[in-house]
Amino acid sequence: MITALDKNTALVLIDLQNSIVGLPLAHPVDEILTNVNKLIAAFRKKNLPIVVVNVNPAGALWTKSRKEAKPTPLPDNNSWHNITDKIDVDKNDVYITKHTWSAFFETSLDDELKKRLITGVVMAGISTSIGVEGTARSASERGYNISFATDAMTDMQPLAHERSIQFIFPRMGETGTTKEIIEIL
Secondary structure: OOOOOOOOEEEEEEOOEHHHHOOOOOOOHHHHHHHHHHHHHHHHHOOOOEEEEEEOOOOOHHHHOOOOOOOOOOOOOHHHOOEOOOOOOOOOOEEEEEOOOOOOOOOOHHHHHHHOOOOEEEEEEEOHHHHHHHHHHHHHHOOOEEEEEEEEEEOOOHHHHHHHHHHHHHHHEEEEOHHHHHHHO
């Protein structure tokens, strides 16, 4: 349940890029993107920053380490990394390219948020249990107040999505719907 949002809150959108929105997902992607666009419009109306994160894991050390699950192979073209044109991003938004699960790791995200005096973040995007959770864990470690727009995120695995929302996110912040977040904003 969302009880409050900081006066200086940013919307952080994770991995809403062509290749990821095209994957088989637990929830209909058009519904997720509709809710993302509602959040974008509400944040723009309040003149609050929007952070658009994409992922490019090519060459990252974690992709070469030993593990059972292998990273998804990347196509050899730039459209894989492009943010979907189904969301209303703007050239004035903050753009971050991450190389791991967290948008804070070895990027300028923390500096960009601090420069804008941001103390809270609203998280949305794909995948709930990977990019959203990875970034939220780092935001929590840095002391940001976190709100999760649970109907503006999804995962490839329904169980992973549900476990993040049910067990992990409430330990780091507050969860609620797009409507609840907009009403408090």
